[in-house]
Amino acid sequence: xxxxRLGVRELAALLGAWPTSGVPAYAALAARVRLLVLDGRLxxxxxxxxxxxxxxxxxxxxxxxxxxxxxxxESGHAASRQGSGTWTSLPSSGADVPTWAPEPAxxxxxxxxxxxxxxxxxxxxxxxxxxxxxxxxxxGSGYDYRGLLGLREALAERFTExxxxxxxxxxxxxxxxxxxxxxxxxxxxxxxxRVVVEQPGYPNGLDAVRDLGGRPLVVPVxxxxxxxxxxSFESPAARSARxxxxxxxxxxxxxxxxxxxxxxxVAQTLARSGALAVIDxxxxxxxxxxxxxxxxxxxHAPAGxxxxxxxxxxxxxxxxxxxxxxRSDATTVARLAALRSRLDLAGPLLEQLAVxxxxxxxxxxxxxxxxxxxxxxxxxxxxxxxxxxxxRFEVPAGGQVLWCGLPDxxxxxxxxxxxxxxxxxxxxxxRFAADGTLESWLRLPFTRPADDLARIxxxxxxxxxxxxxxxxxxxxxxxxxxxxx
Numbered sequence: 001x002x003x004x005r006l007g008v009r010e011l012a013a014l015l016g017a018w019p020t021s022g023v024p025a026y027a028a029l030a031a032r033v034r035l036l037v038l039d040g041r042l043x044x045x046x047x048x049x050x051x052x053x054x055x056x057x058x059x060x061x062x063x064x065x066x067x068x069x070x071x072x073x074e075s076g077h078a079a080s081r082q083g084s085g086t087w088t089s090l091p092s093s094g095a096d097v098p099t100w101a102p103e104p105a106x107x108x109x110x111x112x113x114x115x116x117x118x119x120x121x122x123x124x125x126x127x128x129x130x131x132x133x134x135x136x137x138x139x140g141s142g143y144d145y146r147g148l149l150g151l152r153e154a155l156a157e158r159f160t161e162x163x164x165x166x167x168x169x170x171x172x173x174x175x176x177x178x179x180x181x182x183x184x185x186x187x188x189x190x191x192x193x194r195v196v197v198e199q200p201g202y203p204n205g206l207d208a209v210r211d212l213g214g215r216p217l218v219v220p221v222x223x224x225x226x227x228x229x230x231x232s233f234e235s236p237a238a239r240s241a242r243x244x245x246x247x248x249x250x251x252x253x254x255x256x257x258x259x260x261x262x263x264x265x266v267a268q269t270l271a272r273s274g275a276l277a278v279i280d281x282x283x284x285x286x287x288x289x290x291x292x293x294x295x296x297x298x299x300h301a302p303a304g305x306x307x308x309x310x311x312x313x314x315x316x317x318x319x320x321x322x323x324x325x326x327r328s329d330a331t332t333v334a335r336l337a338a339l340r341s342r343l344d345l346a347g348p349l350l351e352q353l354a355v356x357x358x359x360x361x362x363x364x365x366x367x368x369x370x371x372x373x374x375x376x377x378x379x380x381x382x383x384x385x386x387x388x389x390x391x392r393f394e395v396p397a398g399g400q401v402l403w404c405g406l407p408d409x410x411x412x413x414x415x416x417x418x419x420x421x422x423x424x425x426x427x428x429x430x431r432f433a434a435d436g437t438l439e440s441w442l443r444l445p446f447t448r449p450a451d452d453l454a455r456i457x458x459x460x461x462x463x464x465x466x467x468x469x470x471x472x473x474x475x476x477x478x479x480x481x482x483x484x485x
Contacts, residue, residue, distance in 0.1 A: 147173020
């Protein structure tokens with residue numbers, strides 16, 4: 001149980017319009033709260049309002065609310081202790097939330113678990129140029145734990161172009177973005193420390209928090225509005241957090257883009273509490289619509305506020321490069337470089353040379369990515385609306401995925417299991433939750449060519465039918481309540 005309390009008005013707003021006929025009121029109320037927990041809109045471990053206060057606000061008897069709480073406790077979706085009230089929970093499964101890292105998909109299996117693109121045509125030429133330059137570096141040791149100077153200069157220049165003045169000594173090249181995230185969090189996070197994370201959130205980032213012994217403190221991200229629940233950043237629990245791990249640019253998995261006002265508010269809130277802001281910008285280059293992008297998150301932070309910005313070559317270029325980077329003040333980067341040197345000494349030189357050449361081709365690669373991803377995004381959205389009309393989603397302005405909400409009570413785990421029998425690999429929504437919720441959500445990448453999606457979506461529809469969800473598809477999507485934001 002956390003020390004976070006849910007106000008009676010906040011819960012009433014989350015409940016929205018819930019059925020008051022056909023079933024007893026206590027059963028309807030319990031079902032509605034249970035859905036909010038499973039859907040991730042009501043975090044696990046949050047203390048529910050007292051029975052009397054909730055009854056008064058909802059216009060119900062205290063007996064009705066008490067009976068609803070009893071039903072929730074019996075199903076494992078609430079727990080209580082004398083003198084401590086009642087809080088949300090999940091039924092015990094006897095196991096921790098599993099780490100999920102699938103093997104490469106075998107021949108004949110369509111992989112929709114990884115949201116990663118194939119290599120652009122510029123990649124082969126970049127490696128060819130890197131090999132031609134390699135002899136110049138062979139007399140040295142090959143070790144540079146800060147990263148190739150030329151690449152750090154190119155990355156610093158790109159940050160500066162985006163509105164965040166940067167020098168090469170403020171950049172550290174890492175073995176992928178995930179190493180950068182773990183390094184940054186390890187500066188401040190110790191066992192038991194709170195770390196603010198998004199819900200839904202990037203699974204490997206959540207794992208990094210847990211691996212360091214951190215306690216995830218969730219902030220909801222609403223896929224329908226593209227907004228973060230900003231008030232959550234200002235709660236007493238959040239103000240005591242040691243760090244925050246956020247993906248404000250085409251958030252994974254919702255695709256939401258945090259606007260400038262929200263960035264400024266969050267950056268200032270985190271700075272006041274002294275929390276280290278670890279900002280994952282691996283998707284920042286994948287805007288699919290016209291118009292200016294918000295300035296980098298770190299641009300909004302007060303002077304001296306601790307911020308580490310993380311980037312990667314994986315999403316804009318290719319995952320096989322395994323090159324990432326981080327940007328912060330020079331002193332913090334020097335500390336992180338020293339930590340990195342204890343892990344793997346340095347990154348591979350040839351790949352850094354290849355990424356340096358790809359940075360020179362960035363405008364062309366971005367145009368190519370934009371055209372392909374936008375075509376695939378629009379194709380996937382059209383096919384889903386036609387063949388799976390009860391699935392709900394918002395079309396993001398960038399990124400690589402659709403975050404699909406299944407009808408109330410449906411199971412993404414059941415869909416993924418049925419899809420596996422049809423040679424399609426999916427990731428259930430629970431993998432994107434810090435607390436095991438989000439069972440009725442499913443992430444679908446649109447990184448595959450549009451022609452492939454025309455073959456894949458019918459298989460998804462077949463898996464949906466096999467999982468028992470086809471009864472929800474009658475051509476009209478159900479009404480969905482928004483998150484409180």
